[in-house]
Amino acid sequence: MSQSNPIPSQTAIPFTPPGTSKQCETAAWVYGDLDEGHVPLIALHGGPGSPSPYLTPLALLHQKHGIPVVLYDQLGCGASTRLPETRGSTDFWTIDLFLAELKNLIAHLGIQQYDLLGHSWGGMLVGSFALTQPRGLRKLIVYSSPARFQKRVDASLRQRSAFPTDMRVALERGDEDEHFKSSKQYQAAVMHFNRTHMCRLDPWPQAFVDSITLMNQDDTVSSTLYPGGLFN
DSSP, rough: OOOOOOOOOEEEEEOOOTTTOOOOOEEEEEEOOSSSSSOEEEEEEEETOOOGGGGGGGGHHHHHOOOOOOEOOTTTSSTTTGGGGGTOTTTSSSSHHHHHHHHHHHHTTTTTSSEEEEETTTHHHHHHHHTTOOEEEEEEEEESOSSSSHHHHHHHHHHTTOOOOOOOOOOHHHHOGGGGGGSSSHHHHHHHHHIIIIISSSSSOOOHHHHHHHHHHHOOHHHHHHHSGGGO
16 A cells, blocks of 8 residues: 555444534544554544644654554534534534543543543643543644634744735725625735735645645634634
8 A cells, every 4th residue: 555545434423513413423534443452532623613634644654663543624614514694603612612622522432541642622622631631541632723722823823924915905894895806806915814814835746735625614613612612
């Protein structure tokens, strides 16, 4: 098998968000055999709402070292159940919801011992999960994650302040007007930000493109929680 093209097994994990009767599914991908004797790595993507495809290079850990890798799309994005009707509902989109989803995933896959890796928002989430002292957690890996989300927001605003005036104004207008986000001016400003501060490779890796494409299909989670919602 080519190291650049690992093939995972895919599963849809039933999940009912706490305090609701919603029948949802968490899409997950497992690289390797969870019963082959190695402690698996469970990776949590950023965002909130930036689906997992960009994390697929982690699958090489299985090919090179035999470590099973589990990726999943958090509820509301990617291939997991999307809930556009919950846009703006900070009572629904809570830290406890995402912690319950992770706990449900671990139980459904029958994982007894595991390592957690969290990127960006995922790093904040795994930190909160670790504080619950869950059984089976062996190692915690946090990368490119803010200690406090408001610091991340402040840094983004400083980065935007260096943009040309028309792009800065477009981003500010998009913050205030949801409909303006579909405009060419706003999309161009977002693309400039992403190419300057998110991924400077040219061209973008396909895995990163796939995540951006999926995120743009439904921004319910990100529009609800960033920069407001549970981060205030």
